[in-house]
Amino acid sequence: MTSVLIVDDELFIVELYRDILQLRGYKVVATAFDGEEALRKYTNIGDKPDVIIMDHRMPVMNGVDATKEIIRMNPKQKVIFVSADVLVEKEARDAGAVDFLPKPFRMDDLIEKMEKLSLRR
Amino acid sequence: MDLLSHDVLNNNQAVLSYLELVLANPETTPKDREYAEKALAQLRTSTLLLENARDMMAVRSGRTGNMQPTDLARLSKSALKELGKFFPGKRFKVRWAKESPAAIVMGNVLLKDLVFNAFVELAKADPGENVEIEARIVSSDKGGKPSWTLLLSDRNAVLQPGARIDDMEYILSQDSSRMVRVSGFLFAMMGAGILGGDFGTKDLGEGKGVELSLRLVKAGEA
Numbered sequence: 001m002t003s004v005l006i007v008d009d010e011l012f013i014v015e016l017y018r019d020i021l022q023l024r025g026y027k028v029v030a031t032a033f034d035g036e037e038a039l040r041k042y043t044n045i046g047d048k049p050d051v052i053i054m055d056h057r058m059p060v061m062n063g064v065d066a067t068k069e070i071i072r073m074n075p076k077q078k079v080i081f082v083s084a085d086v087l088v089e090k091e092a093r094d095a096g097a098v099d100f101l102p103k104p105f106r107m108d109d110l111i112e113k114m115e116k117l118s119l120r121r
Numbered sequence: 122m123d124l125l126s127h128d129v130l131n132n133n134q135a136v137l138s139y140l141e142l143v144l145a146n147p148e149t150t151p152k153d154r155e156y157a158e159k160a161l162a163q164l165r166t167s168t169l170l171l172e173n174a175r176d177m178m179a180v181r182s183g184r185t186g187n188m189q190p191t192d193l194a195r196l197s198k199s200a201l202k203e204l205g206k207f208f209p210g211k212r213f214k215v216r217w218a219k220e221s222p223a224a225i226v227m228g229n230v231l232l233k234d235l236v237f238n239a240f241v242e243l244a245k246a247d248p249g250e251n252v253e254i255e256a257r258i259v260s261s262d263k264g265g266k267p268s269w270t271l272l273l274s275d276r277n278a279v280l281q282p283g284a285r286i287d288d289m290e291y292i293l294s295q296d297s298s299r300m301v302r303v304s305g306f307l308f309a310m311m312g313a314g315i316l317g318g319d320f321g322t323k324d325l326g327e328g329k330g331v332e333l334s335l336r337l338v339k340a341g342e343a
Contacts, residue, residue, distance in 0.1 A: 013131055
């Protein structure tokens with residue numbers, strides 16, 4: 001089962017992703033509400049998640065900075081960046097995100113991207 | 122504006138996803154499905170309007186990113202494919218002229234949205250359920266600037282009063298109280314101007330429909 005770490009500062013968005021991904025057979029191993037919490041949880045997780053769904057605009061540490069740190073720790077980590085700010089796409093990809101989805105997006109599009117990354121086992 | 126649009130788009134994300142869940146549920150009745158599809162279409166329009174406002178703010182603050190060569194034909198074809206999502210009751214057929222050149226123009230983040238806005242308004246101007254659009258791209262040399270012009274026509278479309286380009290220029294400069302619901306055309310007109318081109322609407326006459334034109338400077342010629 002593909003494992004996912006969800007990072008977004010809005011509780012209702014985290015709950016939304018979690019509900020739908022679980023319905024679609026994904027395992028949500030952790031959630032975080034800012035970049036720093038994401039780093040802390042990522043460091044402490046033994047089995048790293050197959051994919052991280054990362055928002056950008058968050059308190060304490062933004063998504064681009066969190067992605068840079070995570071990729072520095074584990075260059076093979078797959079991060080799908082999701083943001084309402086399309087202008088951040090290049091920064092996100094430069095930080096190491098493998099894909100970018102502008103909000104609002106269809107959950108099917110997110111799942112299709114995850115499938116394309118061959119994340120399902 | 123950035124912060125406001127960010128928050129609204131987050132809310133739209135939740136509404137979109139829960140409506141998708143309703144549509145994916147096999148127990149949803151056909152009537153409820155129809156209502157959900159209509160709500161989804163309006164949500165997409167609301168998102169597009171918000172993105173327009175955000176794009177304009179980005180232009181004003183110089184955050185539009187660099188101008189890059191963009192394939193106008195490819196961009197248009199991809200935008201036309203998306204139209205159906207905004208109009209659940211309509212069916213679209215687009216006929217491209219046989220020889221559509223690879224039309225590479227200079228554009229930034231505005232370009233995709235302005236092309237899409239023009240198509241959405243053209244679709245709105247056609248009252249029928251079956252919308253047929255003729256599309257072609259021609260080379261032009263307006264004002265000494267080598268350009269590509271995208272021409273879209275719909276024989277059944279009818280321009281609202283105020284949707285002709287001269288009227289829009291007057292509305293913008295003189296009398297915004299005459300504003301009609303063609304903000305997509307206004308956005309396309311302003312966006313094309315910012316990118317160094319122009320956008321026009323043309324009433325082809327009784328029963329002949331409407332033609333839209335979007336002219337943009339060829340890449341390497343700006």
